[in-house]
Amino acid sequence: MSAPPSPLLAARYTPPPLPREATAVARVSALPSVTRDLACAFDPARLSAQVGLIPDDWQAWLLRSTARQLLVNCSRQVGKSETTATLASHTAIYTPGAVVLLLSPSLRQSGLLFQKVKRRLHELGRDFAEVDQDNALSVRLRNGAEIHSLPGKGETVRGFSGVALIVLDEAAFVADDLYTAVSPMLAVSGGRLILLSTPFGKRGFFFREWSEGGDAWARISITADECPRIPAAFLAEERRKLGPLYDQEYGCQFLDLLTAVFRHEDVREALSNDLQPLFALEVP
Ligand SMILES: Nc1ncnc2c1ncn2[C@@H]1O[C@H](COP(=O)(O)OP(=O)(O)OP(=O)(O)O)[C@@H](O)[C@H]1O
Numbered sequence: 001m002s003a004p005p006s007p008l009l010a011a012r013y014t015p016p017p018l019p020r021e022a023t024a025v026a027r028v029s030a031l032p033s034v035t036r037d038l039a040c041a042f043d044p045a046r047l048s049a050q051v052g053l054i055p056d057d058w059q060a061w062l063l064r065s066t067a068r069q070l071l072v073n074c075s076r077q078v079g080k081s082e083t084t085a086t087l088a089s090h091t092a093i094y095t096p097g098a099v100v101l102l103l104s105p106s107l108r109q110s111g112l113l114f115q116k117v118k119r120r121l122h123e124l125g126r127d128f129a130e131v132d133q134d135n136a137l138s139v140r141l142r143n144g145a146e147i148h149s150l151p152g153k154g155e156t157v158r159g160f161s162g163v164a165l166i167v168l169d170e171a172a173f174v175a176d177d178l179y180t181a182v183s184p185m186l187a188v189s190g191g192r193l194i195l196l197s198t199p200f201g202k203r204g205f206f207f208r209e210w211s212e213g214g215d216a217w218a219r220i221s222i223t224a225d226e227c228p229r230i231p232a233a234f235l236a237e238e239r240r241k242l243g244p245l246y247d248q249e250y251g252c253q254f255l256d257l258l259t260a261v262f263r264h265e266d267v268r269e270a271l272s273n274d275l276q277p278l279f280a281l282e283v284p
């Protein structure tokens, strides 16, 4: 029998259904180019449809969200990276001079997201995105916007300013010091921060922000059985293979660490600010 739904999941946001015609490719391509460009400028979901990728309802919600901080806690393979690649492209195309930073636990993983962004820019073509400089780790558009793929080490990513968008992919696997290093980059620019991941235990900043970050964040969570591209039979077989870890990989659940002696909730409930310590703490 599967575990009861976590209280966090019960409270998760379910995006409203999107009218199909809102993102229909045929409609977008039939528009004259200026109107089409305007339509895509105002609606990133149309930019996705422009390259034949019709967003799922939640993906359209994510693309259209104007929240400054977004937490995306989703199953494997539902399309987190593909959607944020479109969002990063949209930000760069329609915000002259924008700096977009793509980060993940390792440079190789940031590179995977960066490749998706480059592919998206290429698919959109020069009508949308005129690439000025194309390097292994960054792209610069004619409008001065830049997209950088960065390694997952706090000490090597400092120094950017005027940042319009930071995407932290696989955020549950990213070390806290990277989060500490990138978050202040948005202090002056007022740029956006998107953390996307499949959960990885009750630890780290992704879990903390999801469970304790409050109203400062917009949240979205999509399980594998809500994704139309993942067959139910495949999921049934995965459930058999993975056992309890299925709920983490496909069910968006933050599980207690397998090596933990006590449940996270029990440890939290045992903490109290009202009790006096038995021994005074000597500060030298
Ligand atoms: N709306 C869509 N329509 C068609 N295909 C899609 C859509 N969204 C995502 N896909 C496809 O689904 C696959 C998984 O997408 P993606 O890599 O973005 O998922 P992910 O959630 O980032 O996966 P992972 O958890 O492994 O990082 C890709 O082949 C992608 O092109």
Ligand SMILES: [Mg+2]
Pocket: 080, 081, 082, 169
């Ligand atoms: Mg991904």
